[in-house]
Amino acid sequence: MKRSAPIILTTILFLLMLSSGIMKAEPSINAGTAESVLKLAGFEESFRNESKDVTIYVMGAPQIAEEFRKLKGHKIGKATLKRIVEGKELPEEKPDIYFIGDPTNLFPAIMYTRAENVLSITNEVELVEKGACLGVSATVEGKKEIVLNLEASKEEERKWNQAIMKLARVVK
Numbered sequence: 001m002k003r004s005a006p007i008i009l010t011t012i013l014f015l016l017m018l019s020s021g022i023m024k025a026e027p028s029i030n031a032g033t034a035e036s037v038l039k040l041a042g043f044e045e046s047f048r049n050e051s052k053d054v055t056i057y058v059m060g061a062p063q064i065a066e067e068f069r070k071l072k073g074h075k076i077g078k079a080t081l082k083r084i085v086e087g088k089e090l091p092e093e094k095p096d097i098y099f100i101g102d103p104t105n106l107f108p109a110i111m112y113t114r115a116e117n118v119l120s121i122t123n124e125v126e127l128v129e130k131g132a133c134l135g136v137s138a139t140v141e142g143k144k145e146i147v148l149n150l151e152a153s154k155e156e157e158r159k160w161n162q163a164i165m166k167l168a169r170v171v172k
């Protein structure tokens with residue numbers, strides 16, 4: 001019992017500090033990612049100008065898939081988010097947006113999006129430099145970092161409103 005007393009006291013102290021607000025849980029770095037993705041996708045011509053139903057495939061990011069589900073029915077330009085499909089491999093049906101949440105399958109995902117002309121988006125902006133089309137992530141300061149890969153845009157046959165160039169760091 002003498003050995004477990006410090007562990008119990010430490011646990012009680014930690015719980016008291018957490019409940020009193022001295023220690024606060026960090027906000028999720030994924031918070032707001034889905035909403036940001038929809039806003040940014042609205043800068044792309046096919047979503048901005050066409051009234052259509054949009055399917056998003058989310059690979060390897062269950063928390064973000066849940067965020068997208070909460071936004072079902074939201075507008076993406078003139079288009080509307082209607083369906084969210086989640087998985088760990090390549091999708092069985094062609095989506096409109098492919099959200100890459102698992103970097104271990106980055107290259108098969110990029111090959112798929114380029115072959116099928118599907119917009120690839122990720123929340124890990126360093127993956128944009130490796131071939132994903134668009135990346136949005138929260139910084140430590142709580143700001144959004146947006147990165148756009150022009151070569152990937154060309155390969156995926158994406159046409160962007162020029163306003164996104166003012167918001168994003170562009171890589172070629």
